[in-house]
Amino acid sequence: MLAAPTAKPPSPEPTCLDDWFCKATYEMTDSAWFAESSYYVLVKPLRIIMIVLIAMVARHLLNRTISRLVRTTSETSVPTILKPLRERIPTAPPDPSGIYPERRRQRAEAIGSVLRSLVTAFVFSIAVLMVLKELGFDLAPLLASAGIAGVALGFGAQSLVKDLIAGLFMLLEDQYGVGDTVDLGEATGVVEAVGLRITSVRDGRGVLWYIRNGEIIRVGNKSQGWAMVVVDMPIGFARMNEATEVMRAAAARVAEDPELAPDFVDPPEVLGIEQITVDGAVIRTVAKTSAEGQLAISRALRRRLAEALEESGISARIAAARTFPRRAAPADEGETGQGGAT
Template sequence: MTAAVLGMPAAETPDPKPSCVDDPVCGQIWRWTRSEWFAEGSNYLVVKPLTILLILLLAFLLRYLLHRTINRLVRSTSESKIPAVLKPLRERIPTAAPDPEAIYPERRRQRAEAIGSVLRSMTTAVVFAIAALQILSELSFNLAPLLASAGIAGVALGFGAQTLVKDLIAGLFMLLEDQYGVGDVVDLGEATGVVESVGLRITTVRDARGVVWYIRNGEIIRVGNKSQGWAMVIVDMPIGFARTEEATAVLKTAAASVAVDPELAPELVEPPEVVGVEQITVDGAVIRTVAKTTAEGQLPVSRELRRRLAEALENSGITAGIAATRMFPRPAAPPEDPGTGQGGPT
C-alpha cells in the first residue's frame, strides 16, 4: 500500500545529482541552483566566459600601464634638456657652442615621438596577441596548426611587403642611432638639403631651390650630416708670387680680427689659424686658413673670414701683385736644344 492510501505524507524525491558534483565550481552551482543541466554546463556558461572576460581586462590594463609608461618617457624626453636617450647627440655637441643644452628641441621631440609610436604599437600587438592565444586556448582550439599557419602567412607577407619592412627597419635604426633629425643639413646622395620631417618610412628633405624630396629610408645608403657637432671652415687664398712670410702675417692679422669679433666669437669652437702654403700653382702659392665652428655658425663665419682675408690682401698690396702677374705672365722657358742641351734664344 502506498503512503497516499494509508494517509501518510509522500516522501520528497531527491533532485538528481550532476556527474560533475565533485568539481568545486560545478558542485557549488548545483548547491545554489539545484539545476543539473546548469551545473553540468557551468564550465561553458560561467567559468569560460568569466575567464575570457578576465583575460581581456588584464590585457587592457597591461596595455594602459605600458602606454602610460611610454608616454611619460616620451614626454620627459621631449621636454628635458638632452636626456640620456640622446647621449650620442650630446657627445657630438661642442662644449664651446652657445647654450648646447637647448640645441635641436624639435629634433628631440620628433625622434622621441617616433620611437614612442613604435613602442606603443609593438606593446599593443604583443599584449593582444598573447590575450588572443589565451582566449583560443580557453575555447579548446588546437593552437599548433594555427601557429604554424600564422608563421607561414607571416613569411609570405614578409616576402610580399619586404620593401615596406626594409623601410621601417631602416627608419627605426636611423632614429635609434641618431643619424640625423629635423633641422639638420644632410647629403643623402641625389637629395641635399634641410631635413623637414623624419618618419619610420619616409624622410622629407627640402633642397636649396625649395624642392621637397621624399626619400624612403630603405633607399638611403649613406648619410652626410653637416649639422652634428662642429664644422670646419677652409679658405684657400692665392697670393701669386708674393713673399709667403709677408702674406702669412697679413692673413694672421685678419684671422685674429675674426676671433675677437663679438658677433662671431660665440660661433667659433677654435680660433682661425693660418696653416701655411697649401699648394703651388702656375699662378703662384695658395695659403690655407682653417677655423672650427659650430654647425650653425659655419656659413656666417666662412663668409666673414673670406671677406676679411680678401680685404687684408688688397689693403697690403698683395692683390695688386696677383693681378699684375695674371695680366703680364712670366714668359715660358724656351725649349732645350737637343744638340747642346741648352735653351734657345729668348
C-alpha cells in the same frame, strides 16, 4: 483512509563533485545541471573578463612608461634608448653645438608613437589568442595559418618592411631631422619630412625628393654637430711670413666679431702653405664652427682675408706679377748669330 504522501525523488548528484568549484556550486544551488555547467557559465566568462582587464592594464602601464620616457627627453637626463648613437658611446666626442630640446622632443614623440602602437598590437594579439583558447578553439591550425600568411606577407612586402625598420633605426639613432642639410647620394638638400617609410628632401633647385628609407645606404649630415670652414687664399710669390701674419690678424678680427663669435667652436687658425701653383703659393685657413654659422663665417673669413691682403699691398703685387710675367730665357747665341747671318 488517507493516502500516504508520496516522497519526492532525490535529485541526481552531479558527476563533477571531485572538483571543488563544482561541489561548492552544487551545495549552494542544489542543482546538478548548474553545478555541471558552472565551469562554462561562470569560470570561462570570468577568465575571459580577467584576460581583457589584464591586457588593458598592461597596455596602460606600458603606454604610461613610454609617455614618461618621452617627457623626460626635454630634461637634462635622457633615457639611453632615446639618446643618439654618438651620445651613447663613452669615447665619442661631445657635441659642441649643445642640446636641441625641440628636435629631441619631436624625435622622442615620433618614437613614442611607434612604440605605443607596437605595444598595443602585441598585447591585444596575445589577449585575443588567450580568449580563443578559453572558448575552445584549437590554436595550432590558427598559428600555422598565421605563420604561412606571415611568410607570404614577408616575401611580398619585404621592401615595405625594410623601409619601416630602416626608418625606425634612423629615428632611434637620430641620423638626421627636419631642417638638416644632408647628402643622401642621389639627393642633396634640406630635410622637410621624416617618416617611417619615406624621407622628403628638397634640393638647391627646389625639387622635392621622396626617398625610401630602405634605399638610403649612407647619410652625410652637414647640420649635425660642428662644421669646418676651409679658406684657401693665393698669395702669389709674396713673402710667406708676411702674408701669414696679415691673415692671422684678419682671422683674429673675425673671431672677435660679436655677431660671429658665438658660432666659433675653436678660433681660426692659419695652417700655412697648402699648395704651390704656377701663380704662386696658396695659404690655407681653417676654423671650427657650429653647423648653423658655417656659411656666415666662411663668407666673413673670405672677405676679411681678401681685404687684409689688399690693404697690406700683397694683392697689388699678385696682380702686378700676373700682368708682367717674367721674361723667357734668351735663345742660344750660336743660333741667334746664325739666324742674323742668313
